[in-house]
Amino acid sequence: MAGFLKVLFRNLLEGPSTDPFPLGETFTPARLRGRAKVDPTICMGCGVCRHVCAAGAINITHLPDDSGYTITIWQNSCCLCASCRHYCPTGAMSISDDWHSAHPEKEKFDRLEQHTIKYEPCAHCGTLMRPIPAHLAQRLYAKNPDIDPELIRHLCPKCRQIEDAKRNACLLPSPSEEKPEERVTSATPTKE
Ligand code: SF4
Ligand code: SF4
Known part of the structure; x- marks a missing residue:
């Protein structure tokens, strides 16, 4: 009984060990994988991210007049594996620390990261x-x-x-600078 009271009083003095989220703020752990994002300024439309995305969450479609493309990440399909970030050759794909993914069912198709990127x-x-x-x-x-x-x-x-x-x-080197023995042409005989 004395041990229980000791723990009880200590907890009362120290306060809750958990965060009050969603009623209050909480912290974001370092290296957490949140929402996948694209930087449209350095995306080249290579399609590597779409190719490696095991969840099929990335789509790239060409504009009808071929003046660019639209890249879309369906956040509801994304499993936060970070393969797209790992393989993106330009660093355009990143994984943010935004983990606020709760949403009503009717908004599930609105949860996307989408950019229309023009060619130059x-x-x-x-x-x-x-x-x-x-x-x-x-x-x-x-x-x-x-x-x-x-x-x-x-x-x-x-x-x-x-x-x-x-x-x-x-x-x-120009042909005049080349030594005769260094010249190799298709007509050079080869030893059998
Ligand atoms: S985000 Fe990266 S991998 Fe995906 S299309 Fe753009 S440049 Fe390529
Ligand atoms: S984090 Fe993984 S599942 Fe999400 S878009 Fe990138 S490759 Fe696809």
Whole structure:
């Protein structure tokens, strides 16, 4: 009896150990996986997130005039696995710490994260595309000081390839600089 009274008085003095949520505020544990979100400024529409989403919670549809696409995350289907964040090559997909997911049944189809993202014309050829995010372009071309990441990120993949090919051609020795023995042509006989 004395032990029980001791515990009782201690608990009365210390107050409740639980939070008063939903009547009051509560805390959010570190590294909690909440609502999945997309940053439309750096999403490239690659579709990797949709491909890896085991819950089928992500959808990407092209606009009828092909001027962009709409990316949708159905929060009701999301199982918070974070695979989309893990595999997103640009870091556009993230898992927030927003865990407030209680909602009435009639709102279940309204719980979505949706962005309509427009393509931009390639700075060279005008083909519609999404530019490489600035932080990614800087990392990709960090070892090539002669390339302006800000310029190259606004080129479509084909124009980037052409730019790379031109640059590599400049780095190659000219035929006059090449030693005869270094020249290898398709006509060079091979030993059987
Ligand atoms: S969120 Fe990431 S993985 Fe998904 S389409 Fe955009 S860039 Fe690709
Ligand atoms: S957290 Fe998992 S289930 Fe939710 S959208 Fe991302 S990949 Fe799909």
